[in-house]
Amino acid sequence: MIRNRSPGVKLFFAAMIGGVLLIPLLMVYALVSDRQHQSETAQASITSGWGGEQLVAGPVLVIPYNEESVQTESVDGQSRTRTVTTRRELFVSPTKQSMETALEPSVKSYSIYRSVIYKADVSGRASFALPDDLDRSGVKRASLLFDQAELRFGVSDPRGLTDDTKVTIAGEALVLHPGNGPASTRSSGFSTAVEWDGEQPLSVDWTYGLRGSRSIALIPRGGETEWTVTSPWQHPSFVGSFRPDSSDVSSEGFSATYKGITNLALGEALVNLNDLAPPVIQTASDYEDIAYDRSIQPVAESGQQAKAAAVRLIEPVDLYSQVDRAVKYGFLFIGFTFMAFFMFDVIAGARVASAEYLLTGVGLVLFFVLLLAFAEVIGFTLAYLVASAAIIGLLTAYSAAVLGGWRRASMIGGLLAGLYATLYVLLSLDAWSLLIGSVLLFIALAAVMYATRQLDWTSMVGGDEDPSTPQA
Secondary structure (H helix, E strand, C coil), X not given: CXXXXXXXXXXXXXXXXXXHHHHHHHHHHHHHHHHHHHHHHHHHHHHCCCCCCEEEEEEEEEEEEEEEEEEEEEEXXXXXXXXXXXXXXXXXXXXXXXXXXEEEEEEEEECCEEEEEEEEEEEEEEEECCCCCHHHHCCCHHHECHXXXXXXXXXXXXHHECCCCEEEECCEECCCEECCCCHHHCCCEEEEECCCCCCCCEEEEEEEEEEEECEEEEECCCCEEEEEEEECCCCXXXXXXXXXXXXXXECCEEEEEEEEEEHHHHCCCCEECCCCECCEEECCCCCCEEEXXXXXXXXCCCCCECCCEEEEECCCCCHHHHHHHHHHCHHXXXXXXXXXXHHHHHCCCCCCCHHHHHHHHHHHHHHHHHHHHHHHHHCHHHHHHHHXXXXXXXXXXXXXXXXXXXXXXXXXXXXXXXXXXXXXHHHHCCCCHHHHHHHHHHHHHHHHHHHCCCCCCCCCCEECCCCCCCCC
């Protein structure tokens, strides 16, 4: 005759095995992160040569001027002064600009990976005028070199520019030059020389085609900016420093209009002695930063950091984000299943060995690996059904042997089916997931407390056992 361990010791061993299983669960979590990184690398390969996430900036008028300063230097013990002339640039933002962007998206695939790309038709109009109080900026009107003025347009990835780029003033097309864009796009884009005397307002019209992928963003600047974006894509995400004043999203696509983005909202003067530094756009959903300079963090060395409004063309289901969230609930699956086994062990008399706890836990962890593997091929929802059905079938059949009958095994299968169904609901209801999950945990704890309210956790229960059978 061999005496069983007490229920308290059994519970300790079950909890210890559950803690050990957190290690492979963390490995699965790392696997999700690695596959997501591999997906992003594949997407970058897909869009290579086409155009990446595009950041565009409307025209800024740059007028060189000569600044005179007096310097004092010592020569042979005597102080001498001299006047030094330095060439600087004045950055003039439009008093008003309006832009229209029409996106034509498509999905490009490579192996099991896919990325959203688009063609964009961009057109706009801007008006420039020198302020009456120009002297307050420290620049004299007489020092401005109007004959050397130029307009600079920003495009973060100029590989996407097509051959129909056009800039006109009073109906006359201007000669365009590559590069020398605004500092807010790291000088990427194009520029053109303009003839202007500064006396009358300057009106500029432009249009260009642009290829890009996943998102497009605009740096508004000047007295007032209006931006209208339209596309047949059904799943936009509006991120950045500004949200559209009006938007319409339907099965036919979306349209969004940003109105009244003024220089007061931007915190920028119409005339500056330094250009704007590149922006960093933080999304609203997952707090991911969209940095349009991948190697250098935006700094204020060239002036104030720019703000941007962005539109992302997202997939309806981000499978890596969904799997990542599912893995975070993995310890609940292990805990609930182990608790059910424990109840059968100490209350119903079915002996569950440590190895059986361990194998069951491995099967629960394997669910997330199957979910990730199938989701990359057939999509998240169908993969969830396949993976959950496989694990429920496997553990139900195994439980029949462990617990000594199909009646008890069917209860384990029902528990797992309920857990997987609940998890899917939690993944779908992001805003309510914490509330629902905490309520379910409370109910489960209350049920365990009720079922074990008369259990003596320290007593040893005697019984005949096969010495070869592992004990919990």
